[in-house]
Amino acid sequence: MHRRRIRMQDGRYMIFYTFGDEAEAVPASTKEKEAEKERDV
Protein backbone atom coordinates (compact mmCIF):
# COMPACT_ATOMS: atom_id res chain seq x y z
CA MET A 1 0.00 0.00 0.00
CA HIS A 2 1.30 3.43 -0.93
CA ARG A 3 0.25 6.87 0.20
CA ARG A 4 0.58 10.20 -1.50
CA ARG A 5 -0.31 13.20 0.59
CA ILE A 6 -1.17 16.59 -0.84
CA ARG A 7 -2.16 19.85 0.78
CA MET A 8 -5.22 21.59 -0.64
CA GLN A 9 -5.47 25.35 -1.12
CA ASP A 10 -7.54 25.77 2.02
CA GLY A 11 -4.91 23.93 4.07
CA ARG A 12 -6.65 20.58 4.43
CA TYR A 13 -4.70 17.42 3.66
CA MET A 14 -5.75 14.71 1.24
CA ILE A 15 -4.17 11.24 1.04
CA PHE A 16 -4.33 9.12 -2.10
CA TYR A 17 -3.91 5.39 -1.41
CA THR A 18 -2.68 3.07 -4.13
CA PHE A 19 -2.05 -0.63 -3.97
CA GLY A 20 0.66 -2.42 -5.86
CA ASP A 21 3.05 -5.24 -5.23
CA GLU A 22 2.53 -6.70 -1.74
CA ALA A 23 6.28 -6.86 -1.32
CA GLU A 24 6.38 -3.08 -1.48
CA ALA A 25 3.84 -2.63 1.27
CA VAL A 26 4.68 0.11 3.75
CA PRO A 27 3.76 0.13 7.42
CA ALA A 28 1.20 2.45 8.95
CA SER A 29 2.09 6.06 8.54
CA THR A 30 3.04 6.89 12.09
CA LYS A 31 6.68 6.49 11.23
CA GLU A 32 6.51 8.60 8.12
CA LYS A 33 7.46 12.21 8.01
CA GLU A 34 4.38 13.93 6.70
CA ALA A 35 6.30 16.89 5.38
CA GLU A 36 8.30 14.69 3.04
CA LYS A 37 5.11 13.35 1.53
CA GLU A 38 3.37 16.64 0.98
CA ARG A 39 3.21 18.79 -2.07
CA ASP A 40 1.13 21.85 -2.78
CA VAL A 41 -1.61 21.89 -5.37
Added chain:
Amino acid sequence: MSELRWNPLLGEWVATATHRQNRTFLPPENFCPLCPTRPGGFPTEVPEPTYDIVAFENLFPSLLPIPEPPAVEGTPLYPVRPSQGECEVLIYSPQHDTTLAQEPVEKIDKLVRVWTDRFAELGARDYVKYVFIFENKGEAIGVTLHHPHGQIYAYPFVPPRIRRELEESRAHRERNGSCLFCDILAEEVRDGRRVVAENDAFIAFIPFFARWPYETHIYSRRHAQALTDFTRDEQRALAEVLKMTLAAFDKVFNLSFPYMMVLHQRPTDAPEAYDYYHFHIEFYPPLRTATKLKYLAGSETGAGMFINDTLPEVKAAELRALVEPVVWTPLGGSV
Protein backbone atom coordinates in the same frame (compact mmCIF):
# COMPACT_ATOMS: atom_id res chain seq x y z
CA MET B 1 -18.76 28.05 15.28
CA SER B 2 -17.99 24.85 17.13
CA GLU B 3 -17.44 23.81 20.72
CA LEU B 4 -18.00 20.95 23.17
CA ARG B 5 -20.65 21.46 25.85
CA TRP B 6 -20.88 19.18 28.87
CA ASN B 7 -24.20 17.45 29.60
CA PRO B 8 -24.13 16.94 33.39
CA LEU B 9 -27.28 14.78 33.26
CA LEU B 10 -25.68 12.07 31.15
CA GLY B 11 -22.03 12.83 31.79
CA GLU B 12 -21.15 13.30 28.14
CA TRP B 13 -19.99 15.92 25.68
CA VAL B 14 -22.22 17.41 22.98
CA ALA B 15 -20.64 19.14 19.97
CA THR B 16 -22.15 22.27 18.51
CA ALA B 17 -21.16 22.83 14.88
CA THR B 18 -23.37 25.50 13.36
CA HIS B 19 -21.35 25.71 10.12
CA ARG B 20 -22.52 22.17 9.25
CA GLN B 21 -25.97 23.60 8.48
CA ASN B 22 -24.44 24.82 5.19
CA ARG B 23 -23.00 21.49 4.03
CA THR B 24 -23.77 20.16 0.56
CA PHE B 25 -27.14 18.40 0.55
CA LEU B 26 -27.98 15.72 -2.02
CA PRO B 27 -26.42 17.46 -5.06
CA PRO B 28 -27.25 16.28 -8.60
CA GLU B 29 -24.95 13.47 -9.79
CA ASN B 30 -22.97 15.73 -12.17
CA PHE B 31 -22.12 18.06 -9.27
CA CYS B 32 -21.03 15.43 -6.77
CA PRO B 33 -18.16 16.89 -4.68
CA LEU B 34 -16.67 13.43 -4.04
CA CYS B 35 -16.29 12.42 -7.70
CA PRO B 36 -12.88 12.91 -9.33
CA THR B 37 -12.30 16.21 -11.15
CA ARG B 38 -12.56 15.18 -14.80
CA PRO B 39 -10.58 17.18 -17.40
CA GLY B 40 -12.66 20.25 -18.27
CA GLY B 41 -15.31 19.22 -15.79
CA PHE B 42 -16.80 20.53 -12.57
CA PRO B 43 -14.00 21.03 -9.97
CA THR B 44 -14.85 18.65 -7.15
CA GLU B 45 -13.21 18.29 -3.74
CA VAL B 46 -10.78 15.75 -5.25
CA PRO B 47 -8.46 17.63 -7.64
CA GLU B 48 -7.37 14.59 -9.67
CA PRO B 49 -8.95 12.72 -12.61
CA THR B 50 -9.13 9.39 -10.78
CA TYR B 51 -8.18 7.63 -7.57
CA ASP B 52 -8.49 4.29 -5.78
CA ILE B 53 -9.24 5.24 -2.15
CA VAL B 54 -8.87 8.78 -0.81
CA ALA B 55 -8.88 10.14 2.73
CA PHE B 56 -9.15 13.85 3.46
CA GLU B 57 -10.16 16.33 6.11
CA ASN B 58 -13.90 16.97 6.11
CA LEU B 59 -14.87 20.38 4.66
CA PHE B 60 -17.54 20.67 7.36
CA PRO B 61 -15.88 19.20 10.45
CA SER B 62 -17.38 19.09 13.92
CA LEU B 63 -13.87 18.60 15.36
CA LEU B 64 -10.68 20.42 14.29
CA PRO B 65 -6.96 19.93 15.08
CA ILE B 66 -6.69 23.63 15.93
CA PRO B 67 -10.19 24.66 17.00
CA GLU B 68 -11.45 28.13 17.78
CA PRO B 69 -12.05 29.00 21.43
CA PRO B 70 -15.60 28.21 22.58
CA ALA B 71 -18.12 30.92 21.67
CA VAL B 72 -19.67 30.78 25.11
CA GLU B 73 -18.15 30.85 28.57
CA GLY B 74 -18.46 27.72 30.66
CA THR B 75 -19.60 27.50 34.28
CA PRO B 76 -18.90 24.89 36.96
CA LEU B 77 -22.20 23.21 36.07
CA TYR B 78 -21.78 23.65 32.32
CA PRO B 79 -18.12 23.22 31.32
CA VAL B 80 -17.19 23.93 27.70
CA ARG B 81 -14.02 23.06 25.79
CA PRO B 82 -12.72 23.60 22.28
CA SER B 83 -13.88 20.96 19.83
CA GLN B 84 -10.41 19.60 19.16
CA GLY B 85 -10.06 16.45 17.12
CA GLU B 86 -10.27 15.50 13.49
CA CYS B 87 -12.96 14.58 10.96
CA GLU B 88 -11.99 12.73 7.82
CA VAL B 89 -13.90 11.55 4.78
CA LEU B 90 -12.89 8.25 3.15
CA ILE B 91 -14.00 7.86 -0.47
CA TYR B 92 -14.18 4.19 -1.43
CA SER B 93 -14.28 4.52 -5.21
CA PRO B 94 -14.13 7.10 -8.03
CA GLN B 95 -17.34 5.55 -9.34
CA HIS B 96 -20.35 7.55 -8.17
CA ASP B 97 -23.03 4.89 -8.42
CA THR B 98 -21.37 1.96 -6.66
CA THR B 99 -21.62 0.86 -3.02
CA LEU B 100 -19.31 -1.07 -0.72
CA ALA B 101 -21.64 -4.07 -1.07
CA GLN B 102 -21.23 -3.99 -4.85
CA GLU B 103 -17.46 -3.64 -4.76
CA PRO B 104 -15.28 -6.76 -5.14
CA VAL B 105 -13.72 -8.26 -2.03
CA GLU B 106 -10.33 -6.97 -3.22
CA LYS B 107 -11.59 -3.39 -2.81
CA ILE B 108 -12.97 -4.13 0.65
CA ASP B 109 -9.59 -5.60 1.55
CA LYS B 110 -7.95 -2.35 0.44
CA LEU B 111 -10.40 -0.41 2.59
CA VAL B 112 -9.55 -2.54 5.64
CA ARG B 113 -5.90 -1.63 5.09
CA VAL B 114 -6.71 2.06 4.77
CA TRP B 115 -8.85 1.91 7.92
CA THR B 116 -5.84 0.38 9.70
CA ASP B 117 -3.55 3.14 8.47
CA ARG B 118 -5.96 5.90 9.47
CA PHE B 119 -6.48 4.34 12.93
CA ALA B 120 -2.70 4.27 13.47
CA GLU B 121 -2.03 7.79 12.22
CA LEU B 122 -4.94 9.58 13.85
CA GLY B 123 -4.58 7.59 17.07
CA ALA B 124 -0.97 8.75 17.36
CA ARG B 125 -2.00 12.42 17.64
CA ASP B 126 -1.58 13.62 21.23
CA TYR B 127 -5.04 15.24 21.36
CA VAL B 128 -6.85 12.12 20.12
CA LYS B 129 -8.16 9.51 22.57
CA TYR B 130 -10.52 7.60 20.32
CA VAL B 131 -10.65 6.94 16.55
CA PHE B 132 -14.16 6.18 15.37
CA ILE B 133 -14.54 4.77 11.85
CA PHE B 134 -18.06 4.58 10.45
CA GLU B 135 -20.29 4.70 7.40
CA ASN B 136 -23.80 6.09 7.09
CA LYS B 137 -25.38 4.58 3.99
CA GLY B 138 -28.66 5.55 2.38
CA GLU B 139 -31.09 8.45 2.59
CA ALA B 140 -32.97 6.53 5.29
CA ILE B 141 -29.95 7.19 7.51
CA GLY B 142 -29.75 10.84 6.46
CA VAL B 143 -26.77 10.81 4.13
CA THR B 144 -26.25 14.08 2.30
CA LEU B 145 -23.97 12.66 -0.44
CA HIS B 146 -24.67 9.44 -2.31
CA HIS B 147 -21.10 8.87 -3.49
CA PRO B 148 -19.76 5.77 -1.65
CA HIS B 149 -17.85 7.01 1.35
CA GLY B 150 -17.29 6.56 5.04
CA GLN B 151 -16.11 8.88 7.76
CA ILE B 152 -13.68 8.97 10.66
CA TYR B 153 -14.04 11.06 13.80
CA ALA B 154 -10.96 11.32 15.98
CA TYR B 155 -12.33 12.35 19.38
CA PRO B 156 -10.46 14.07 22.22
CA PHE B 157 -12.32 11.77 24.65
CA VAL B 158 -13.68 8.23 24.73
CA PRO B 159 -17.28 8.52 23.47
CA PRO B 160 -20.04 7.41 25.85
CA ARG B 161 -21.17 4.25 24.08
CA ILE B 162 -17.61 2.95 23.87
CA ARG B 163 -17.00 4.00 27.47
CA ARG B 164 -19.98 1.89 28.53
CA GLU B 165 -18.72 -1.14 26.60
CA LEU B 166 -15.31 -0.67 28.18
CA GLU B 167 -16.82 -0.50 31.66
CA GLU B 168 -18.95 -3.61 31.11
CA SER B 169 -16.11 -5.62 29.60
CA ARG B 170 -13.70 -4.58 32.36
CA ALA B 171 -16.25 -5.55 35.04
CA HIS B 172 -16.85 -8.87 33.28
CA ARG B 173 -13.11 -9.57 33.20
CA GLU B 174 -12.86 -8.79 36.92
CA ARG B 175 -15.85 -11.01 37.78
CA ASN B 176 -15.14 -13.95 35.48
CA GLY B 177 -11.53 -13.64 34.42
CA SER B 178 -12.53 -13.75 30.75
CA CYS B 179 -13.21 -11.40 27.86
CA LEU B 180 -16.89 -10.46 27.60
CA PHE B 181 -16.75 -10.44 23.81
CA CYS B 182 -14.99 -13.82 23.63
CA ASP B 183 -17.73 -15.21 25.88
CA ILE B 184 -20.49 -13.71 23.67
CA LEU B 185 -18.74 -15.18 20.63
CA ALA B 186 -18.56 -18.63 22.25
CA GLU B 187 -22.25 -18.43 23.19
CA GLU B 188 -23.27 -17.44 19.65
CA VAL B 189 -21.16 -20.23 18.12
CA ARG B 190 -22.54 -22.78 20.60
CA ASP B 191 -26.13 -21.74 19.85
CA GLY B 192 -25.56 -21.25 16.13
CA ARG B 193 -29.03 -19.94 15.28
CA ARG B 194 -27.95 -16.32 15.00
CA VAL B 195 -24.77 -16.85 12.97
CA VAL B 196 -24.90 -15.18 9.55
CA ALA B 197 -21.46 -15.73 7.97
CA GLU B 198 -18.04 -16.88 9.09
CA ASN B 199 -14.53 -17.90 8.18
CA ASP B 200 -11.45 -18.95 10.12
CA ALA B 201 -10.81 -15.51 11.61
CA PHE B 202 -14.14 -13.62 11.80
CA ILE B 203 -17.78 -14.36 12.42
CA ALA B 204 -20.91 -12.29 11.63
CA PHE B 205 -24.04 -12.78 13.69
CA ILE B 206 -27.18 -11.03 14.84
CA PRO B 207 -26.64 -10.92 18.61
CA PHE B 208 -29.09 -12.37 21.12
CA PHE B 209 -29.73 -8.79 22.31
CA ALA B 210 -30.13 -7.14 18.87
CA ARG B 211 -31.98 -3.83 18.95
CA TRP B 212 -32.58 -3.55 15.18
CA PRO B 213 -34.16 -6.30 13.02
CA TYR B 214 -31.01 -6.87 10.95
CA GLU B 215 -28.43 -5.61 13.46
CA THR B 216 -25.32 -7.60 12.60
CA HIS B 217 -22.04 -7.74 14.49
CA ILE B 218 -18.70 -8.99 13.20
CA TYR B 219 -16.23 -10.23 15.84
CA SER B 220 -12.66 -11.37 15.40
CA ARG B 221 -12.26 -14.93 16.65
CA ARG B 222 -8.86 -13.99 18.05
CA HIS B 223 -8.86 -11.73 21.09
CA ALA B 224 -7.62 -8.48 19.55
CA GLN B 225 -8.31 -4.86 20.40
CA ALA B 226 -7.80 -2.94 17.18
CA LEU B 227 -7.26 -3.18 13.44
CA THR B 228 -3.54 -2.71 13.96
CA ASP B 229 -3.41 -6.07 15.78
CA PHE B 230 -4.43 -8.05 12.70
CA THR B 231 -2.13 -10.00 10.40
CA ARG B 232 -2.36 -9.63 6.65
CA ASP B 233 -4.33 -12.90 6.49
CA GLU B 234 -6.77 -11.60 9.10
CA GLN B 235 -7.25 -8.39 7.11
CA ARG B 236 -8.26 -10.49 4.10
CA ALA B 237 -10.53 -12.62 6.26
CA LEU B 238 -12.27 -9.51 7.59
CA ALA B 239 -12.82 -8.29 4.02
CA GLU B 240 -14.39 -11.65 3.17
CA VAL B 241 -16.88 -11.61 6.02
CA LEU B 242 -17.71 -7.97 5.29
CA LYS B 243 -18.34 -8.85 1.64
CA MET B 244 -20.55 -11.82 2.55
CA THR B 245 -22.57 -9.72 5.00
CA LEU B 246 -22.97 -6.65 2.79
CA ALA B 247 -23.96 -8.71 -0.25
CA ALA B 248 -26.55 -10.59 1.81
CA PHE B 249 -28.00 -7.29 3.09
CA ASP B 250 -28.70 -6.13 -0.48
CA LYS B 251 -30.56 -9.36 -1.24
CA VAL B 252 -32.97 -9.12 1.70
CA PHE B 253 -35.36 -6.78 -0.08
CA ASN B 254 -33.55 -6.62 -3.45
CA LEU B 255 -32.49 -3.05 -2.84
CA SER B 256 -29.39 -1.20 -1.75
CA PHE B 257 -29.64 -1.82 1.99
CA PRO B 258 -29.24 1.30 4.17
CA TYR B 259 -27.20 0.97 7.34
CA MET B 260 -24.93 2.56 9.88
CA MET B 261 -21.66 0.63 10.10
CA VAL B 262 -19.43 1.37 13.09
CA LEU B 263 -16.03 -0.02 14.08
CA HIS B 264 -15.50 -0.45 17.81
CA GLN B 265 -11.84 -0.55 18.83
CA ARG B 266 -9.82 0.24 21.91
CA PRO B 267 -9.08 3.86 22.80
CA THR B 268 -5.78 5.19 21.52
CA ASP B 269 -4.59 7.09 24.59
CA ALA B 270 -3.01 4.08 26.35
CA PRO B 271 -3.22 1.04 24.06
CA GLU B 272 -1.85 -1.45 26.59
CA ALA B 273 -4.52 -0.47 29.14
CA TYR B 274 -7.44 -1.98 27.25
CA ASP B 275 -6.53 -5.65 26.87
CA TYR B 276 -10.01 -6.59 28.18
CA TYR B 277 -11.64 -5.01 25.11
CA HIS B 278 -12.29 -6.75 21.79
CA PHE B 279 -12.40 -5.40 18.22
CA HIS B 280 -15.74 -5.68 16.48
CA ILE B 281 -17.93 -4.08 13.82
CA GLU B 282 -21.62 -3.34 14.30
CA PHE B 283 -24.23 -2.71 11.59
CA TYR B 284 -27.52 -0.98 12.41
CA PRO B 285 -29.78 -1.25 9.35
CA PRO B 286 -32.97 0.80 9.86
CA LEU B 287 -35.31 -1.23 7.63
CA ARG B 288 -37.76 -3.69 9.19
CA THR B 289 -39.55 -4.36 5.87
CA ALA B 290 -38.82 -3.22 2.33
CA THR B 291 -40.87 -0.08 2.94
CA LYS B 292 -40.95 0.37 6.70
CA LEU B 293 -38.30 1.92 8.89
CA LYS B 294 -37.51 1.22 12.51
CA TYR B 295 -37.72 4.65 14.13
CA LEU B 296 -35.97 5.65 17.30
CA ALA B 297 -39.10 6.90 19.04
CA GLY B 298 -40.09 7.60 22.66
CA SER B 299 -38.81 4.46 24.38
CA GLU B 300 -35.59 4.22 22.35
CA THR B 301 -34.73 7.93 22.45
CA GLY B 302 -36.27 9.03 25.71
CA ALA B 303 -35.65 5.99 27.88
CA GLY B 304 -32.84 4.20 26.05
CA MET B 305 -34.77 0.94 25.78
CA PHE B 306 -35.04 -0.49 22.30
CA ILE B 307 -38.05 -2.52 21.24
CA ASN B 308 -37.21 -4.96 18.46
CA ASP B 309 -40.30 -6.07 16.52
CA THR B 310 -38.50 -9.19 15.23
CA LEU B 311 -36.62 -12.21 16.54
CA PRO B 312 -32.87 -12.26 15.96
CA GLU B 313 -33.01 -16.03 15.33
CA VAL B 314 -35.50 -15.53 12.46
CA LYS B 315 -33.70 -12.59 10.89
CA ALA B 316 -30.32 -14.33 11.10
CA ALA B 317 -31.71 -17.39 9.31
CA GLU B 318 -33.06 -15.06 6.64
CA LEU B 319 -29.68 -13.41 6.13
CA ARG B 320 -27.71 -16.66 6.38
CA ALA B 321 -29.72 -18.14 3.50
CA LEU B 322 -28.61 -15.22 1.32
CA VAL B 323 -24.89 -15.50 2.04
CA GLU B 324 -22.72 -16.63 -0.86
CA PRO B 325 -19.07 -17.66 -0.77
CA VAL B 326 -16.52 -15.03 -1.70
CA VAL B 327 -14.17 -15.66 -4.59
CA TRP B 328 -10.94 -13.70 -4.89
CA THR B 329 -9.96 -12.67 -8.39
CA PRO B 330 -6.26 -11.83 -8.60
CA LEU B 331 -6.78 -9.22 -11.29
CA GLY B 332 -9.29 -7.33 -9.19
CA GLY B 333 -12.45 -8.20 -11.10
CA SER B 334 -15.86 -8.56 -9.56
CA VAL B 335 -16.89 -11.59 -7.56
